[in-house]
Amino acid sequence: MVRIKENDLVQMMTGKDKGKRGTVIEICPKSGKVKVNGLAMRTRHIKARRADKAGGIKRVESFIDISNVMPVCPSTDKPCRVNVKMFEDGKKRRISNRSKEAL
Numbered sequence: 001m002v003r004i005k006e007n008d009l010v011q012m013m014t015g016k017d018k019g020k021r022g023t024v025i026e027i028c029p030k031s032g033k034v035k036v037n038g039l040a041m042r043t044r045h046i047k048a049r050r051a052d053k054a055g056g057i058k059r060v061e062s063f064i065d066i067s068n069v070m071p072v073c074p075s076t077d078k079p080c081r082v083n084v085k086m087f088e089d090g091k092k093r094r095i096s097n098r099s100k101e102a103l
Contacts, residue, residue, distance in 0.1 A: 002027070003071065003082040003094065004034060008103070010069040011079045012039055021072060025061065033063035040064045075099045 004010060004024060011021045017039045026035040042062040048055030070079035073096040080098035087093060094103040 009072045014068045032066045034066050035061050073098045
């Protein structure tokens with residue numbers, strides 16, 4: 001089971017955006033990368049292809065390593081590690097290691 005999923009609130013732990021928070025947009029589990037809204041912004045130079053589609057310089061999010069972000073515990077509002085627990089109904093759920101509550 002993955003410890004970070006789409007639409008999770010995560011905090012950046014290293015790099016130029018250290019301490020900033022954002023929601024996960026996209027995950028690549030094979031490469032171990034995530035794309036977070038508003039973090040790791042890169043500049044893209046886009047060429048105009050048609051008359052109605054303008055070119056220019058755009059800022060887009062880039063992929064960052066999944067080890068550089070930590071999910072934020074909703075009850076304590078701090079970054080936390082994640083455990084997986086099997087419940088009575090037979091389903092696995094992600095548990096915050098800080099508050100022992102489900103994410």
